[in-house]
Amino acid sequence: MSEAIETRYGGLAESSCCLSCGTAAQSCAPKPGQVCLDLGSGRGTDVLRLAEAVGPTGHAYGVDLADGMLEKARRTAEKLGVTNATFFRSTFDRLALPGESVDWVVSNCALNHADDKPAVWREIARVLRTGGAFVVSDIYAAEPIPEDLARDPEAVAECWAGAVTRAEYLAQIAAAGLVDVRVLEESTPYEKGKAVVASFTLTGTKRASGRCC
Numbered sequence: 481m482s483e484a485i486e487t488r489y490g491g492l493a494e495s496s497c498c499l500s501c502g503t504a505a506q507s508c509a510p511k512p513g514q515v516c517l518d519l520g521s522g523r524g525t526d527v528l529r530l531a532e533a534v535g536p537t538g539h540a541y542g543v544d545l546a547d548g549m550l551e552k553a554r555r556t557a558e559k560l561g562v563t564n565a566t567f568f569r570s571t572f573d574r575l576a577l578p579g580e581s582v583d584w585v586v587s588n589c590a591l592n593h594a595d596d597k598p599a600v601w602r603e604i605a606r607v608l609r610t611g612g613a614f615v616v617s618d619i620y621a622a623e624p625i626p627e628d629l630a631r632d633p634e635a636v637a638e639c640w641a642g643a644v645t646r647a648e649y650l651a652q653i654a655a656a657g658l659v660d661v662r663v664l665e666e667s668t669p670y671e672k673g674k675a676v677v678a679s680f681t682l683t684g685t686k687r688a689s690g691r692c693c
């Protein structure tokens with residue numbers, strides 16, 4: 481899957497076409513000094529906005545696996561003199577960040593591409609600080625995507641075949657232990673590739689487990 485994603489998105493790094501499917505980064509409210517993480521940061525626009533919001537005592541990280549996107553994002557950060565943003569190459573399920581180190585995880589139209597989505601949600605739950613929150617815009621499938629299409633790297637890279645149903649999406653978040661999940665916006669269904677999908681923006685938090693010894 482990674483190769484098709486890298487080829488598709490590496491080629492889109494210099495284009496100005498919109499790759500988003502919601503308003504994840506605009507729907508979070510980072511404070512000065514906080515740490516933000518954008519999964520699938522693309523050209524880096526949201527990371528740079530978040531870096532500005534958290535100021536010099538905070539930090540914004542962008543994660544992507546397309547080198548073209550990472551280079552574009554780093555060049556823009558340098559041109560704008562942004563020093564509190566870091567872009568690194570990684571898939572979403574194994575992040576080189578310590579546990580309990582991030583206040584906000586944002587992602588826009590990227591998690592549907594991930595091979596192991598439950599592992600991605602567990603990783604989000606791991607890196608979030610207790611009390612931290614995620615805001616994710618993504619697509620879901622109106623009906624389960626047939627197995628042959630869900631395994632087709634080109635179709636997954638086109639941003640539709642990797643989608644899971646709404647119920648499965650919410651179940652994966654709950655299974656990772658994230659709570660207070662709310663839908664902030666949701667589209668009507670539309671056709672994409674060979675599927676019918678819809679876009680939504682979700683938020684939720686990481687709470688202390690409440691268990692005691």
Ligand SMILES: C[S@@+](CC[C@H](N)C(=O)[O-])C[C@H]1O[C@@H](n2cnc3c(N)ncnc32)[C@H](O)[C@@H]1O
Nearest residue numbers: 489499500520522544545546571572588590593
């Ligand atoms: C549709 S684009 C969205 C980019 C950006 N969030 C935006 O709204 O403009 C998806 C991005 O996620 C990255 N991506 C997709 N799957 C990934 C994965 N498994 N690990 C890391 N990055 C991934 C792609 O390279 C691409 O830059």
